[in-house]
Amino acid sequence: MAKITFIQPDGSSQTVDADIGLTVMEAAKLNNVEGIEAECGGACACATCHVYVDDAWRAATGKPSDMEEDMLDFAFDVRESSRLSCQMKITAAIDGLVVRVPAKQF
Amino acid sequence: MTAANENAELIETDVVIIGAGPCGLFAVFELGLLDLKCHVVDILGRAGGQCAELYPEKPIYDVPALPVVTGQELTDRLMEQIKPFGPEFHFDERIDELTREADGRFRLVSDQGTVFLTKVVVIAAGGGSFTPKRPPLDGIENYEGSSVFYSVRKIESMRGRDVVVIGGGDSALDWTLSLQPVAKSLTLIHRRDEFRAAPHSVEKMRALVAEGKVRLAIGQVTALQGDGKNLQSVTLKTGTGEETLPCDAMLPFFGLTMKLGPVANWGLNLNENLVPVDTERFETSEKGIFAIGDINSYPGKLKLILSGFHEAALMAQAASRIVNPDKKVLFQYTTSSSSLQKKLGVK
Numbered sequence: 001m002a003k004i005t006f007i008q009p010d011g012s013s014q015t016v017d018a019d020i021g022l023t024v025m026e027a028a029k030l031n032n033v034e035g036i037e038a039e040c041g042g043a044c045a046c047a048t049c050h051v052y053v054d055d056a057w058r059a060a061t062g063k064p065s066d067m068e069e070d071m072l073d074f075a076f077d078v079r080e081s082s083r084l085s086c087q088m089k090i091t092a093a094i095d096g097l098v099v100r101v102p103a104k105q106f
Numbered sequence: 107m108t109a110a111n112e113n114a115e116l117i118e119t120d121v122v123i124i125g126a127g128p129c130g131l132f133a134v135f136e137l138g139l140l141d142l143k144c145h146v147v148d149i150l151g152r153a154g155g156q157c158a159e160l161y162p163e164k165p166i167y168d169v170p171a172l173p174v175v176t177g178q179e180l181t182d183r184l185m186e187q188i189k190p191f192g193p194e195f196h197f198d199e200r201i202d203e204l205t206r207e208a209d210g211r212f213r214l215v216s217d218q219g220t221v222f223l224t225k226v227v228v229i230a231a232g233g234g235s236f237t238p239k240r241p242p243l244d245g246i247e248n249y250e251g252s253s254v255f256y257s258v259r260k261i262e263s264m265r266g267r268d269v270v271v272i273g274g275g276d277s278a279l280d281w282t283l284s285l286q287p288v289a290k291s292l293t294l295i296h297r298r299d300e301f302r303a304a305p306h307s308v309e310k311m312r313a314l315v316a317e318g319k320v321r322l323a324i325g326q327v328t329a330l331q332g333d334g335k336n337l338q339s340v341t342l343k344t345g346t347g348e349e350t351l352p353c354d355a356m357l358p359f360f361g362l363t364m365k366l367g368p369v370a371n372w373g374l375n376l377n378e379n380l381v382p383v384d385t386e387r388f389e390t391s392e393k394g395i396f397a398i399g400d401i402n403s404y405p406g407k408l409k410l411i412l413s414g415f416h417e418a419a420l421m422a423q424a425a426s427r428i429v430n431p432d433k434k435v436l437f438q439y440t441t442s443s444s445s446l447q448k449k450l451g452v453k
Binding site for chain 2: 023039040043045046047048071072073074075076077079103104106
């Protein structure tokens with residue numbers, strides 16, 4: 001188990017317990033986190049599970065792959081900390097991860 | 107009625123299938139075995155639906171008897187499987203209107219003006235119509251059609267305008283190259299200095315930038331300014347700051363998303379953007395209109411391709427009874443029935 005915290009644009013936050021091996025997107029969907037749409041179901045094909053990784057966790061979560069970087073072109077208001085949550089596997093190393101949900105996924 | 111409709115051909119058929127994804131395609135097969143003739147309409151330019159649009163190269167592992175198959179392979183195999191039934195495809199078209207005629211048939215009108223008269227309608231529209239993503243910029247909907255465009259029908263309409271194209275894929279690059287000669291100015295905005303588009307398009311674009319004919323800006327549009335109908339400028343945010351860029355035509359290319367679309371206007375019962383059906387016929391609240399695949403809902407529904415295939419088979423039995431009410435349908439297997447094999451062209 002790992003704890004993942006999702007912070008909404010209005011500042012409210014939700015911390016969920018997620019199984020190691022799931023993706024951050026799956027953890028969000030399982031817990032009905034608002035603002036994570038994941039229209040394509042996790043195929044890295046729609047960019048509607050976009051999140052901003054908290055600065056403290058950027059090193060631990062690593063960088064997007066080329067495919068993810070390409071798909072981020074379809075997200076809005078992409079920043080240095082942008083990731084697609086379907087491409088972030090939950091490991092013990094990111095227990096406590098904090099991500100922010102963008103104001104709009106499109 | 108628009109001028110396009112008056113000139114349009116009228117197509118009479120047994121079944122119109124809305125959506126050429128895997129379930130729509132397999133419906134052609136099951137309906138074909140029962141001698142029903144199908145027309146298939148899809149908003150995309152080719153068959154395959156989400157399989158072809160979202161994950162053509164990604165593997166699918168849960169189609170029975172195919173341990174692994176890509177979205178494109180599955181589409182290609184289905185197209186081969188339904189070939190004997192000669193379905194007619196209408197790509198790049200969206201069914202906008204559905205009404206019932208006095209004789210009980212349905213009249214369907216597409217956005218291209220094609221009119222269908224059909225005894226049965228099968229909605230196999232998956233997640234809905236693929237539509238261009240609208241950037242969440244305040245007031246953008248007011249400018250759509252006048253200053254904001256997701257496609258351009260006439261290049262001439264862009265003559266003398268300050269054009270801003272946003273994106274880094276083929277659409278963005280293709281429109282940059284084709285609009286530059288007529289535009290007063292053309293700025294291509296992309297969030298990074300890397301492009302997914304075909305390399306030769308990227309080279310051409312970079313050459314135009316070097317000649318000073320196109321401006322390439324690495325950044326994002328964060329706000330629109332105009333009178334609420336016509337755009338005057340956009341705010342461009344780059345790594346170094348913000349600037350106001352004159353713009354009276356903006357073309358954002360952020361890919362496609364799925365919206366339920368016109369299905370919502372056809373008087374069917376809906377539940378959370380899905381179409382409830384029974385699990386014997388997969389018929390909607392309207393007799394003769396069926397819904398199969400991801401777009402339907404019923405207790406226990408799973409959005410799996412294999413569920414859609416099952417739904418197509420049962421729907422076809424019910425559709426056959428509507429089209430040929432007096433015909434007795436004998437249940438047969440393709441393995442042993444010589445009449446089915448004849449239809450498949452294997453005997």
